[in-house]
Every structure is written in C-alpha cells, then in structure tokens.
Amino acid sequence: MKPVLGTCYYPEHWPEEIWVEDARRMAELGLTWVRIGEFAWSRIEPSEGKFDWEWLDRAVDVLANAGLKIIMGTPTATPPKWILNKHPDMIALDEKGIPRGFGSRRHYCFSHQGYRRECVRIVEKMAERYGSHPAVQSWQTDNEYGCHDTTISYSQSAREEFRNWLSQKYQSPDALNKAWGNVFWSMEYSEFSDVDLPNLTVTEPNPSHVMDFRRFASDQLVSFNKLQADVIRKYSDAPLVHNYMGKTTDFDHFDVGADLDIASWDSYPIGFLEMISSENDDFKAEYLQQGDPDFQAFHHDLYRSVGNGRLWVMEQQPGPVNWASYNPSPLDGMVRLWSLEAIAHGAESVNYFRWRQAPFAQEQMHAGLLRPDSVEARGMIEARQVKADLTDIGEVTQLQAPVALIFDYPSQWATDTQPQGANFYYFNLVYQAYQVLRSLGVDVDVISKEQDLDGYKIAIVPSLFTLDDAFKARLNNFDGAVLAGPRFNSKTADFQIPANLAPDIDHLDLKVSRLETLREGIQRDLLTGGYAHSWIEELETSEIVLERTSDGNAVLVQKDNWYYLGAWLDEDAYKRIISSILESAGVSYEELPRGVRKRETKEHTFVWNYSTQSHEYRGQTIASTDVIWFKK
C-alpha cells in the first residue's frame, strides 16, 4: 500500500469564488482525499424538508474536477435548531440531570427515537444523491462519537431504552435482582419500569447496575452508527469510516468498527498531552511542543485493530489548536514527524485538519494548512515535505508485531465503576505496558480479546474485568508467553466476585486472597528493585514466585508459559519483568534513547525522535523532530 495525504474542507465556510483555487492548491500539494459535509446540515436542509443540494453538488464537482477523492461526512453531529424545536427532548441530560442544549455540537441523546429517525432520513437523502458519484469514494458517519463526554446520557429516552435493554437481557425482574444482588440494600425491583438510571443516588449505586448502564450506553451508540451504515450501504459500495478521538473509552470501538470498513482517528498530539494525558508536569514540559512519544502510536496500533487492519488519520494537527487549556505551537518538524509516524504504523491516508483556519466561531484559533488570509501556514510547508518523503518511501506494508496487548473497553468501564483505589485507571495500566515495550523498541499490536492470538510470541493482558469462555479457550490454546494481571478476571460478567476468587486461571494454582489499594506516594519495595504501588494483591499460590515485595509477598508468579503479576509496578520493575519475558520468548529488544521510537514494516525500519536533543541510532544521528528510515 502506498500511503497518501488529504485534508478536511468546509466549502460552506467560504465564498464559492475561492473553491476552484482551493481545489487547485490541494491538488498541487499532492493531496488525495478531501473530507466534506460533516457539519453542513443547516445548509443542506435549512428547514424541515426543504433541501438545498445545489451548493454541495457544485462543491463536489469542483473537488472532483481537480482530481480529488471525497470523503462525504454525514452531518448528524450537528442537528440544526429546527430539529431541536421539533424534538425538544432529544438532548442529553448530564449526571446531575441538567440539560446539554443547543449552541455547539453533539447535542443529542443516542436513545432518542425521534432523532434517530431524523438521522436515517438525512443520511438516506445524502446517500441517495452522492452514493454513486464517482468522486465520493468514502463515507464518514457522524463525527467524533463520544467527544465532549457524549456517550452517556441520563435523559428520559435513555431511561426508557435502558429498561427495554434490561428486559431483553434479563427477561424477568427476578433474574435481574439476582444478577445484581439487589437483596443487598432492599434494592429489589418488581417491574423493569422500577429501574432508574444509576445517577443521583444518595451514595454509590450498585456496580452491577452501573456496569449494565455502561454496556447499554455503548450499545446505543453502536446501534446509532449501524443505522447510518446500513442506509449508506444501500446506495454506495465505498468504504465506511468513522473518526474516533484519543483516549475515548466510553463506548466499545471494536463494536462500532465491526459495522464499518476503516477506522480513522483525529490525532492532536499537543492538545492531548495538555488535556488528557495522565503524565506529570515534568513530562508535559519535556514534550510540550511534541506530544507524548507513545500516545499517537498507541492509538494507531489500537485503531488499526478496530479497523481490522485498515487505518486512517482523519484529522492531523497542523499547528496550535484552540481547545486545550494551553495551546503551544508544535516544534518545527513535528507535523512531518506525526505524519510519517502514522504512516509507519499503517495509516493509509493522513488528512490535515483543516485546509484553512476559519476566522469565525468556535475553532477560529485552530490552525489550518493555510492561515485565515490564505497564506501558507507552517503545517503546509511540512505537509509538502511529507509528500516528498512518501515518494522516497514508496510501499508500506504492516507486519504482525511480536507482542499482542489486549485492550478491553468493558474493563475500563468496570474499573470506572468500581475503582477501589481512586488512582486505578485501566487505560493507564495498559498504556504503561505499551510505553515500556515501545521504549524497548518492540512493536505491539493492540487488539481486542476477540481477536486472534495466532502468530504472536507474547500476549499481555494487564487487567481484565471478566474472562469469558471464548477468551479463556484462546488463551489456553496459545503457545506464546502470557502475562496476565493485576486485577485479572476479578469479576463475573454480572459484576460479582467469582466463586473461586480471582484470577481463576486454569493453568495456575493461584488465588487473590485479599487486596489493598494505596494512595499516591505509598510504595512497597520489591526485593529485586523497583516497587509496587496503587493496587497490590495478596496471592495464595503453590507456583514459582519470581518477584516478591521486601516483606515477602508474592508479586510475580510463573508456571510454564503463564506469568501472573499481582500488583501495579513502577516503570523500572515493570521493564525488568517485560525484558525477561521478551528474552524467554525470543523477542529482540534494545533500550532506545529517550524520546526515540522505531517501527518495523515489511520494507523499512522507521526511526523518529520526539525529544529536543539529537540522538545516535545505529551509528546515525537523528536530530530532534526528525524521522529517518532504513530500507530493507
């Protein structure tokens, strides 16, 4: 596959007079893809049933005539005001029951049947009109599902649909009462209509109640997306894509991905570092203008799995953004670095967001490839470099990584629901494994527990809500090394403690007899260096103990190809363990210089440098922000 570039364009934001020139400049830059349409509902259908397609027809033609390929976005993330006037209860309510109203975007509840009908209607109209247009070669559903905490809604619609969902799952209130243990505080229900949403309770709600609500919320989003996908497929054979966000865990991306053809995401390395990174202030200062060196790669590797091997970057940060608390400029070279890194990780296209900085409304301070005055901005210069690089690079073919790292959305919901220690954050535990492996120069596939383990040398499952039979069988049959834990299979699917206690692994004589959680700054040293913190299990076992705390508690247990880790470790200890497993499994690794990362593809070894210093790699100097590749 030869990677290409693209951009996001909003013809409705600009006078029609400049469309042709814009298209010409895009083509001249060497772009392949242009995404349009995604927020244009009020221009397509200014009032109910009155459509204005002409401008969009012309925009499509202008772009097509310049040889560009179009990704057509459905505009359902921004229902116009007249739709809200028609369906005033279509908005979401927040956890306190306060409405999340009109005036920005994503102002809808996934459970509102009236709004679902409006979406089917507008998507069908669009698909009907452009489904067979030769330039429209891809469709994007909605925009950034879950962004601005919009997966979960506490509306009346959500309540009704949740009751329906429960009645289908449990069939009888008694079954629900039993699964949830509602006898506990006289919480037993006589009818499904007794069940409220799990917000606004006096103290914490039943975790089984919350977990089912989280599953329901994800399912609602998935079915909302599927409605659109089904409609588009009636009119088009083009691949379907959605643009996911970073560190968004409220819905199961694998489930959405199953209904689409490609996974794409919106990569804003600097905004993400400021707003959603869990790293400390020193780290944030070190990577202020570059972003976290593993954050983008993690999402490339995750979403490549979500897309069953097909990955795009739908929106690539091209300069300073507007939405973080602080918005530094990228270092010169970083736009190129992020682009080539994405390509090394399998992105078929990297699309810059956006073509030209808008002078108005919410994102007026978000850089584009062009400044508002149409002069080239820094991002454009680097995009041109990338285009040249791609010519040199040629084909890029992904290889299976030696390590599979399991990412399981329900495990995030489960630990959100019942952290037990306030700093237990599932994503961070998985991410630590990723960071350690990447700093050792090891490639990683981040996969779901439903995906195939064949061909991997190591499978790492840092935590797992519940071990279902299928995954258990797959792990039992796997002949590579398995590193499981901590907090592995700690609950049944009903969110109860397993009868045999966790982790209940067939291969190991092992029980978590007690566990404790520790506040920041408290640590338990390991005999061989490093320490455990945050989450520490007391392990009852007859297996070999490879690591212990200095007071003798087992921390790492092994039997044959199975390893069980009973605590959250600091980076040093974790790296020691991972290195040793890599060694046993015959996976080569090397400690990379700080901020340097590498990736193997079929044709190249790519190496890049997120740090502000130059580093040596294989006898070659790699400057700050540079990317180099060795052809094979």
Added chain:
Amino acid sequence: MKPVLGTCYYPEHWPEEIWVEDARRMAELGLTWVRIGEFAWSRIEPSEGKFDWEWLDRAVDVLANAGLKIIMGTPTATPPKWILNKHPDMIALDEKGIPRGFGSRRHYCFSHQGYRRECVRIVEKMAERYGSHPAVQSWQTDNEYGCHDTTISYSQSAREEFRNWLSQKYQSPDALNKAWGNVFWSMEYSEFSDVDLPNLTVTEPNPSHVMDFRRFASDQLVSFNKLQADVIRKYSDAPLVHNYMGKTTDFDHFDVGADLDIASWDSYPIGFLEMISSENDDFKAEYLQQGDPDFQAFHHDLYRSVGNGRLWVMEQQPGPVNWASYNPSPLDGMVRLWSLEAIAHGAESVNYFRWRQAPFAQEQMHAGLLRPDSVEARGMIEARQVKADLTDIGEVTQLQAPVALIFDYPSQWATDTQPQGANFYYFNLVYQAYQVLRSLGVDVDVISKEQDLDGYKIAIVPSLFTLDDAFKARLNNFDGAVLAGPRFNSKTADFQIPANLAPDIDHLDLKVSRLETLREGIQRDLLTGGYAHSWIEELETSEIVLERTSDGNAVLVQKDNWYYLGAWLDEDAYKRIISSILESAGVSYEELPRGVRKRETKEHTFVWNYSTQSHEYRGQTIASTDVIWFKK
C-alpha cells in the same frame, strides 16, 4: 462487666442451607451477639402489605438454637422501591435542589410525614412479631443516621416542617425577625410561610436562619428515631441502640441517645483516616495501616457519654474496606488492637462487620471475618485471639476520668454556619485537646454541656457557641480547673454578638475586643515558644496574663481556677499549657512514646502501640500493634 464479641449477619444474602453451619461457626468462635434484619425490608414486605416473615423466623431460630443473642435492626434505612413509587416526594433534595434518589440507601427525608408513617408501620410489625422472642435481646433503630450527608434535606417536606418548627419556636414572624435581625437586608417576613430554606441564596444567608435550620434538621432526625423507639418499647423490654458513625456532627447525638439505652458506633479506623481525617499526608502515611491512634478512642469516650455509660462497637473493621478513596490492609494485629482498645474504653461488645464478605452489590470489596468462599480471613484469626484475651482480662470496669472535655454539637453547627476563618473547624479544636491529653497518658471523658461535672479535676471547653444559664451555673459551681476558649460563648442563642461581648464569663474581667482569622501558614509566635494560628482574639483584661504573643497580646488569662485561652495554638504551646494545668490540678501525666496509648480501668492498665516500631513502657517492650495489660 465482662466484654463480649459479636458480628453482623445478613441471612437474606445467603442460601438457607448454610445458615446452620454459619451459626455453628459463630458459636464456636465464641461470639455472643448477631445483628440481623437492618436492610431486609424488601424481603420482609416485598410489596405493600404483603409480608413474608417465614424466612426471618427461621433465621432467628437458627441463631437462637446456636445460643446466639440477636440484635434486631429496623430496616428503615433502605425503603424498597414500591415505597418510593407510593411517595415519590419522600426523597431528600441536596443544597442545589437536586433529588437524591433510589438505588443505594438512606434515600429519605426525615421530614416526610408519609414515610414516617411507613416506618412506624413496619417497625410495629417487626416489634410485634419479635418483641418477645427470647433470643432477640436488643433492637437497633435504622442504620448510621446522617451517613452520606443525609441529616440535612432541602425538600418541600423539610420546608413545610421548618416553617412549623419556626412558628412553634417564635410564635410570631415579628419575634423571628427580631431574633434573626432580619431588618439587616430587608429580609423581614410577614408570615412564616415566607421563610424558605437557607440554600440557594445569592450570597451567604443570615447565620441565625442557618443555625435554626441546623437545629431543626437535628430535631427532625431525633423525633424520627423517637417514633421508632416508642413503638419498639411497646413490645419489648430489650435495650435499644443505634449505630452512629465517626466524625458525624450534623445531628445532636446526645439528643438521640436520650431516647435509647446504649450508644454504639461503627469503627473503621483505616477508612476514617483516609476519608475524614484532617491530618496531613505524612501523618496519613505513618498510620496508613493502623488508623489515627486517637480517633477511635475519642469516639469511644464520646459515645460512652451519649449512651449514658453504655457503649458498644456495632461494626468493627475486620480487614480492608471498600468505601474510602484508597483501602489499605490493616497491619497484622490491628483488628485485635482495635477490639481490645474499644474494650478498655468501655465497649460491652465488639461486633465485627461482617460475618462473610458478600460477593455482590455495593460492599463486595469490604472484608468480612470470612472470605466470600467461606475460608477464614485475617479478621477471623484475630477475633479468635481477642476471644482468648478476654478470658485473661475478665471483668472490665470504667473509672471516671480526671478530665472532662465538653463536646457540643450546636457549636459545630455554629462554626459551620459562620467559620469567619475557612479553616476553623470546631471538631478539630476539641480533638486537638483530646490528642494532647492522650499523648500525655491522661484519660478523658468527652461529655455534653448538660452532663454532670462532679468529680472531675479539670473541665475543658475549647469553644462554645453559647453559654446557657444552666451550664454557666454548673461551671460556676465547679471547683476543678476550667480551661475555656478560644471562641467561647461568642454568640447569643439567637446567633447575635452578646451585649457585653464574648466571652462574658462571670469570674473573669475579660472582653474579646477584636478578633482575626489567618490563612494556613501564617503564625504569631508566643513569647514562651510555639505559636498561635487560624483564630486569634484581642483580649481586654485586668486578669493575670500567662501567655502572650511576641508582640505582647494576651493569649492565656487566669484567675483562680479559671483559664481563658484566646487563640488556636500549635501542639507544642497547647501541650505546655495543658501540662501546667494538669500539674496545678494534681493530675499525673507522662509523655507516652509516639503512637503508644494507655487507659486505666478499675482492674487494669491497658497499653497499646499504634506505631510501626516497638517501644518501651514501664520497662516492658510493647511491639508494634500489640496490646498489653497490667492487672491491679
């Protein structure tokens, strides 16, 4: 009195098949008491008027047959969903007016008349059925009043009842206007129905308004409890008890205690240290797995007064809990230490919560004496040790302490209402006195201002909202040393500044002419060491000044047996003053090793060690977490 042990059991959580075995194991462990029933409403009355007593009859019989004594809990902390369906407005509203709904527990407003009737009904049914059962030898009303901030509600019911309460108190709106000084900002009312609850005001409400609301809220809880007590007493002569929580100050426990026979409380040393302690992070790290060495004893000494000398621990932490932000394991030995400490302080029974860890619902991560798989947990092992210790200890008889420390709930409400300095927290001021006395090995009775002072050598009143005539007379007649202040008698009962200014003590020529409050980190050194902080009064006096700030302001004033302290002091300065008063009053004291505490009973001197180091005491080594006793 020979102390005993018990546990909390929820037969409705377990298959009936294992009840007999559970009872057998309880008896074998040597337990005396078993509390049941408290959350079982949905099993006793699954729908309105349909009762199912059979299972509970059988559970009572199984326990009785094993020789266990039953504490029967009324289930009113967990009204089932059908009661809420019947009375949708029975829930409390929070300060923002947001409902606190169904899905956990304590989802009711104390002012709702309909819910009060439901409670009388269910309690009467239970009392009727079990009031004369020979094994039911105690009754617990409701569960943990005030827990989860449930004393105060801003519901419509609360508003109506508050207006009634005010009309009874003031008889006329004019009297209320005058008492509150409502002329101040044109806040005068023409009718009692003009008066709203004191939430949602633009800026701070009138403190007199808030203070009356706080008194009302406490009174509503007290009368709610009395309703139940009155009903039970019609059917049973067994002693009545309630299980209070730690550092809960929103209602007057002495008022509730007046309607019951025994005070008990739920002692969770590690959870309390994490969640409600005001100590700093170093302290929390030092006592992470032990709890604050004074916190439990303070509550034993306070609730023994609330119970008019009769104290139980209804729930004793047996291992890690689930409800704190972080939940460490107790050090080995701590469950025994807490148990014996409670007994040294007068607990007649220490009941472990809970018999077996539940695998489901909100408290599934809360340890029990048994693990969910019925294997003995650490707590069970230590309970068995305690049982053996009790045999050696034999009789335990409380002695009057040399020092009476006054704890006054309305003084907490008053300083909540008008802190004047954001870090003025009444509980902490009283608690500091307690800590200093205990670190000097001095026993303390924590009593109300209504209780008798006869026999004490020293009375300490660290702060007092208002000095009523009765307490004034009692203090004036007291021949021991009195240490009053700071912030003593600073307001009239109407929450106005006294005409003669504070502290208005008959015995002292003394006025607080001005006062200031200081942010964290600001201190005023004392001439003789240590410093004042947070709250500093300017004292106008002709009495002897014992302590001054380095700029000459009087801080400690004395005449005869009266001492007045005009500032919040650091521990060193406060300890110097207390030591000197102890000396004058002929009370012996000794600086105990860090973390070591002792208590004198008629038969023994008990000594225990909360620290992680061994210490010497009277030539004997006392290991970390150990308890020793010297027989007299």
Added chain:
Amino acid sequence: MKPVLGTCYYPEHWPEEIWVEDARRMAELGLTWVRIGEFAWSRIEPSEGKFDWEWLDRAVDVLANAGLKIIMGTPTATPPKWILNKHPDMIALDEKGIPRGFGSRRHYCFSHQGYRRECVRIVEKMAERYGSHPAVQSWQTDNEYGCHDTTISYSQSAREEFRNWLSQKYQSPDALNKAWGNVFWSMEYSEFSDVDLPNLTVTEPNPSHVMDFRRFASDQLVSFNKLQADVIRKYSDAPLVHNYMGKTTDFDHFDVGADLDIASWDSYPIGFLEMISSENDDFKAEYLQQGDPDFQAFHHDLYRSVGNGRLWVMEQQPGPVNWASYNPSPLDGMVRLWSLEAIAHGAESVNYFRWRQAPFAQEQMHAGLLRPDSVEARGMIEARQVKADLTDIGEVTQLQAPVALIFDYPSQWATDTQPQGANFYYFNLVYQAYQVLRSLGVDVDVISKEQDLDGYKIAIVPSLFTLDDAFKARLNNFDGAVLAGPRFNSKTADFQIPANLAPDIDHLDLKVSRLETLREGIQRDLLTGGYAHSWIEELETSEIVLERTSDGNAVLVQKDNWYYLGAWLDEDAYKRIISSILESAGVSYEELPRGVRKRETKEHTFVWNYSTQSHEYRGQTIASTDVIWFKK
C-alpha cells in the same frame, strides 16, 4: 478641593433612642457625609403600597440637625419578600439554571420588567419625599452592582430581553448568522426566538454568541441604573453616585458612570487581597494586614475616570471584615494610610463602613468605627487622626498623569470568552503595567478608550479586543509614545479574526502570523534578560526589533513613537521596556523602596509605606504604615 470624611449608617438597625447621640459623635469626629437608606425597603414599605416614612423622616432630621450631609441610597439591592411573592420569576438563574433566591441580597435579574417597575416606583416615592430636603445632598443608586456575580443572569426574562436586544442589533437572523459565523456547526437561526442564552451547551458556545450576551448583560445593568437616575433627577439636583466594587469587570463602569455625577467605590484592601487578588501566597503573606500596595490606587485612578474626575470612597474598611475566607486585622496605621492614599488619588470624601458594628445578621463580624457595645474601635482612632491630617493638608488638586493606561471592559469579556490560554486574564495584564509604573514612582491615569489622550506623554494599551475607528484615529493622532499589545486588536467587533490579521496597526508593518499559549512554569527567555510566558505571538515584521527571545523571535517592535509588544513578560523584562520608553518620552522615574508608593498633586508630594519595614525616601525615614507629604 478640601477632602472630607463620612460614614455609613443604618438608623433602622438601632433603637431610636441612640440616634441623637450617634449623630453627635459623628459630628464631633468631624464627619461630613452620612449614607443611609440603601437596604431599608422592608421598613419603608413593609407591604405593597403601605409606606412608613415617619422613622426615616426623623432619622434624616436627627442627622441634619447635627450638621451632617446625607447620601440617600435607593433600596433596590434588597427587595423585600413580598415583592418576590408578587414576582416569583424576578430572580436570576445561575449558569446551571439553578435559581438564586431570597435570603440575602441582590436577588433580582436586571432584565425583569416587573421588578424594574417596582424600582421606578420606590425610587420615585423616595425622590419625591427627600429630593428637596436640604440635608440630602447626594443620592446613591442601588448598592454594589455586580457584587456576588450578579451582572449575568440566565433567567427567562434575560432570554427574552436578549432576543429583543439581538433583533435590534442585527435586524435579521441572517445578519446575526453571518456576524457570528453560525454556519460553522449548523448553528444557523431562522428566528430570533431560536436563540438561547449561551449556557448549558455541550461544548463551548460560539464566542460571538457569548460576547454579545456579555454586552447585553452590561447594557441591561446600565439601563437599570439609568431608570433610577432619570427618576431621581426629576426631583433633585444633588449629584448621583454609585458605589462600585473592586476588580468587578462584568459590566462597563464607564457606561454606568456616564449617567451619574460621581464614581465611588467600596475599598476593602485586606478582604480583596485574600479573595480576589491573583498574587501568590508569599505576596499575600507579605501584605497580609495591609493589602496590595497598588490595588487601591489602581481603582482610585480607574474610578476617577469613570466619575469624569469626581471620586469618592463610599465604604472604607475600618478593621477586620467578615466576608473573606480569612479576615486578619489591619496593622495599626493602615486605616489612616488607606484614607490618605485615597485622598492623594483624588477622593473628595472617604466614608467609613460602618458607623457601628451590627451584632446581628450577615455582617455581624464586620468591624465598624464603634464596637457593638458602642466603645470606640481602632478604626475610630485612626479616622480621628485622618481628620487632623486633613487640616494640615488643606487643598488637594489632581494633576494629569504623564501616562495614560487604557482599561477596556469589553476586552475583559472577550478574553473571558476566549482565553485561548487558561491563565490569560485581561485585568491582570493591565494591572501588571500599573504595578510596574507605580513601583517606578510614575503617576498613571487609568482611562477608557473613549477618553481624550491630549496631554499624555505615553499611552499604554496592554491588550485590546477590537480597535474601533474612533480610537484608531485618536491613537494615530497622538504624539506621545504608544505601547500596544500583546493581543491587540485581535478580533473584529463580531469576534472574528481580522481579514489582515492582528494587530492591523496603520503605522506598523506587522502581522501576528501565529500565536501560542503556555502553561504555568513554561517560559521563553529573552536575549536581554527576563522571559516571556503565557501568551506569545509570532510576529512577521519589517520594523525594528528591540527585544527577541533567545531563539530569535521578535518580541518588541518599534517604529517612531509606536511600540508593539508581542508577549506577556515577567516583571523584570516588562520593567526594562517601560523604563526605556519612559526615558525616551522624558518622563522621570525612580525605583521606589519595596511597598513604598508616591503621588504628586498640585500642592503636595504624598509618600506612604505599605511594607512592614521602615524605608528612606528623599532623606526622610518613612515608617511602616506611615504617610508623609511634602508641600510644594
């Protein structure tokens, strides 16, 4: 002008028997002015249409008979409960839609037409009765507009009036859609009735939407005040005044000032330092009992402009207050210092708040000149000293300052609306310029962008939302030095990026080609010392570059008398630049000792010392808290 003193008195708070004695003591102290009436609505009109004027007539006469002059306050900040009963929807809603109810003060929405009518009615009644009373020589409208965040309301009334305001401004929804760029996220409106208030949106609302709402909110307050002013002028020729608060920026004080005759403010130096200062903890500790040495002067210099040269202090802190989180006592001497500082800055009268400390209601812990027991408090002693000082001082006449510093309320709203960096706070940027100039002994006039620049040697415009044609012409014609930026003219009036990009200054070839914002602790060193932080522009220019970052970016650009500063600087760098411009402009300056400030009037040089150390100034020792003056 010979400055005088006054006080604030609430006769309705005290028994009528002591009014005569109070008036006698005020006269004896040498006070000129007494403000009354402002919160007395419930006593003037206890129920609808039933007036009780007799007590107020007698109070006016008692004060008049003692030779005192009266400022009569309208009582509209405290509508009585019966008015709320009549207009339940007159209250404001907060940003979450939660009502801000009765029970304190300022419980009204400026947009409620019914409440406006009530205000006109009560003000007319008062003006009719006292408008021609010889002792009533000034009128105060309402009290502390905007205090407790009351400028902005999200009520239904506000929504309706906002829609009216928009329809008047834009005439058509299409014009509004275009101005706001509503096409951006399909936010286009068909009717003005489609427009909601910009709260409760899912993510940030359109900044143009917010900015118009902020302008509307200010306009509503201005027209509310004008209603009262117009009514009073029908009955009285006395000057009208309002008492503003410190650092209150939600409404345009210049607009309110245009309808009144004098600007006054309520000066609480210690409360302000604790509650609204942006300085760090070390600074707060240093000036704990004195207040920020520039904060009062800044407001004197600003409000003197708001009052078109006429300034009063309506409420002067006389001792500890009650409303800050912590409330220290002023150092002895500070009440005098604050009073004389105000006078040096042009205050015609300094009025102490309040005469006697009230023993009841919300402000019972707020010191007065008298204690609650009528004994003189510290403030009274110092007021008496000030009275003596004034005799020595005699006439005080203001001079035009050499430097004009522009303060523009809409620029604050614009950066509130779109900070881009979370720590960008417009007030602080202007205030930094003021602090630096004052520490260099330079007098400053803080003026609006509408005011005349004639006669100034330097004009400083630290940031400016938008440069309108009139101000542009005035700056272009100004022959002194102009220091503009950073963030100068960064938006059009519609809140869009200017077509030529910022700063679009006729005189300079300069474009902000990109900008970035940086989190706390990140700094970019300048070549010549100091550093840029928080907000850094990338400047494209052919002009002379006077300052650069160490990586070469232009920071300060000059051409002739124009200077453009492209970053927020630390105090050192900023002082270096200011000093150099002062030198070029021929303005003399001197580095004053820490905490010492001076001011030139026609007749004197005043010097005072906010620090706790003595300092030398012109060979004379000036003690901590002292004020000295050199006659010319």
